[in-house]
Amino acid sequence: MKTNASFSASLLVTLLVGTLAAPLAVALDKTASASAHAGQAGGIEWRKDNNVDAAFALAKSSNKPLFLYWGAVWCPPCNQVKATIFNRQEFIDKSRHFIPVYLDGDSPGAQKFAAQFKVRGYPTMILFKPDGTEITRLPGEVDSERYLQVLTLALNTSASVADSLKLALAGNKSLKQDDWSLLADYSWDDPQQKLVSNKDVPVTLLRLSELSPAGLNATRLYLKALFAAANARPGQSVPAIDKQQATERLIKSLADAKVARDNLDLVAGSAAELTEFLTVAKSEQRTKLTAAWNVALTKLADDNSISKTDRLSAIIAQIALTKLDGAKPSAALQKDVQKRVTQIEQGTSDAYERQSVVSSAAYALGNADLLDASDALLKAELKRSHSPYYFMSTLGSNAKKRGDKVGAVNWYEQAYNAAKGPATRLQWGSNYVVGLIDLTPTDDVRIEKAVSGVFAELAKTENAFYERNHAYLEKMGKKLGEWNKDGKHQATFRKVHAQLDSICAKLPANDGQKATCQTVLPKS
Template identity: 70%
Template sequence: MKTSDFLLIPALVGLVLGLVASPDLLAIEKASAAVHTDGIDWRKDNNLDAAFAQAKASSRPLFLYWGAAWCPPCNQVKATIFNRQEFIDKSRHFVPVYLDGDSPGAQKLGAQFKVRGYPTMILLKADGTEITRLPGEVDSGRYLQVLTLALNTSVSVNDTLKIALGGGKSLRHDDWSLLADYSWDDPEQKLVAPKDVPQTLYRLAELSPAGPDAARLYFRALLAIASAKPGQTMPELDKPVATQRLIKILNDAKMARDNLDLVAGAAADLSRFLTLPKSAPRNQLVAAWNIALVRLADDQRLSRTDRLEALNAKIALATLDGAKPQATLQNEIRKRVNQIEQATTDAYERQSVVNSAAHALSDAGLLNDADQLLKAELKRSHSPYYFMSSLGSNAKKRGDKTAAVNWYEQAYQASKGPATRLQWGSSYVMNLVDLTPADDAKISSVTSAIFDELDKTEHAFYERNRAYLEKMGKKLNDWNKDGNHQAAYQKLRTQLNSICARLPEADDQKAVCQGVLGKV
């Protein structure tokens, strides 16, 4: 299809839906500053007000994608979901908005729409009401099923949850499916308070009709309980019963595949939480989990990244009680990684595949193999700084402080985009503090450079930026807690105070800025 053909799509959609394209609608569509990528009419102008006006005028929901060029899961989404004809066809029925975290004003918009982790994908009504937060870790087939359900519902996820917790008698199977596939692990979700997530998921699993949705909700509930923080409301849980119920899910090949994100992502955490080391229940659960993971790793219908993530889970189980990976497992990892890496040619997919492959090699104790893969990818990747950081992490594991600092420095210098440079810069500073705490001059110089860039960046203290600044600030405060680095620390505080002072009193950023190193 030619680019010019896409200009007709909004009007065609209106005709299909029985709408009349008004002069206002045509003006909105013409001014949308859309970018046509892989057949999708993405808006990339960061004008969310105009995007919602376009959604309202065309009686369509708005699809908000929040991501970054370097992010492996984002590249996985681009390689396995956004390029599928089914998704491209569905994109005609919503206003697709592409919000890159490094674009002008993006961090402030991220705060407005409660998106922090990359990628986040939300389907919203034209009035801004959230229909659902779409899962980013499931396979493309399941993702498209969830998107289809979301497009066909007129009820917000918040209203659906209220009905469900009230007994859910009026809910359809599709409504339960949307609740089961909601991004509950997104720290920015506002569906329920963070302290209530474990209890809510457990209650939903009890109320949901028996079947796949109940199983997924239960799986999610167990993971939320296992990873709960102090102060969260906990349901009563019989661990032996939970273990057997989980084994039943793992033994069901279709159910395990439908929950591949949880099967691969929660193996070690749930095994550790539910069972005791070297116990019979632990052995039984790990055995069931390994069988399920091998099936996923062998499943050619899954993406290459998903199959690698299954291998990563297998390694996590093998090292659960402090054991080292056996040679047979290491050889299997080498073989599978080599096969998958050589078969991956798409640039987006490689960013995801190489990341997962390098983690698999590293976690299996094959640091040299991981380094070889990462170094080769530096020449091919569109975001090589991501892999430089991984090389720094590997050097840190070896205890090679000099090499680690060198890689973290290269990663920071090569990074592009204001939010990305802040993230990589803060990582560099925190690793300098960990690895060379006596190097006041270097720590001060790099932190000062980061502050200089912040001073030149509009909306610099919002969302992901804020989170990384707070982490870096805490690290620097701990570094100087005994006053051993007071001169360098005070110089940085003075510089930051000067930046904060130039922010208007009514600007939300001012308090964030002042809180990075704490108020005097």
């Protein structure tokens, strides 16, 4: 979820920040280490004890807001946040005014806390009032300047975004511009957000854009409404939109350099989706809209004032636009992509930023049908990265694109073997099993071994059936059920089912995890 829309589909982000220093020390040079760890050495006083209840008690007794960061060591957008926001002196200064809690998805009890606070995608950042009421979910995809503006507004507000939403939808005229800004910059794309039912997000955003005073906030809400409608999931209500009118308004917004820059996360993250949603293939309207996107995206790709990852996102969006109607990237486009990607990647030395930049760079190359170049970049990064297993997964995806099934599952297996942390290993193990079933469905021996390995680790993991863990177990279980729907793999299925049953049986009857455990795999 937590990255630009074109990239997030390939993603979907091991201890608290104080314990990250040791395993990362090898990967960080002295300069990068000083920058990346500014918040640890005399900077941000992150709560490292994993005692979230105590942190909330401290927030209440000190009458300070609480800032909760939920992330993972490997996740590219999380590393982007560390490299561009958490190390800024402005953020460090602001942290004196709240209780900063750093919760890594692999830390003890993290997944249970995630269920409590409704956080799943990495990164998620929430600001709470001293009494524990959620003020807002901060956007993880905007640039650092906008992020700090949103954080400042959230720290100074007396109302939560939920309160402002109620007033806005009721037609209340007392809302200030700052209230509208927080509504416009809320993480509406977070499936775990609690403002409205997920099915109502597209309709709500469009209504807010109509109610908001004219200006940048109204434009941002409108763009978010279009994006939500274009990416509506099954069951979501899609508002009635005049697509020709929307296309004209979108072209006008893209032509405004300030609007495009202020909404770079949407401009760089939704080009292909919105173009496909609003226009007909090979129509004059699509040609005009695509041209407008490309002008705006080229400016963003060339803008040194924004992060390297955001510049790469603009390049990725241009590639996606080119391929929208089934065309292949031209030699000229491939040459331009290779040049831009190389310049950006070679200009990145910070270890955290590289995790984000190399991920986007490899994705851009792969999407431009430059798989060999993508592989070369990823393989070179394996020795430098603090989380090489993330790049091994991408190498597997590249092999899959080539039709190299054996190579793909071998990379998925390597990634699983190299993964660190209980939640991370469960995610990578689940992905490995899914990859095996998709690419080598007749290899019962290997599939059984992989599933058995995942379940063996599951049995040793405390709070194993919460939040992200639950989601990946569900995904793996559904895949196994589909694999055995005709009963051809019944022997293997029975073995792994028996293994899971024994894990479920050991859970206390009053433990909510027991019911979850029993639904991971279908009965037969």
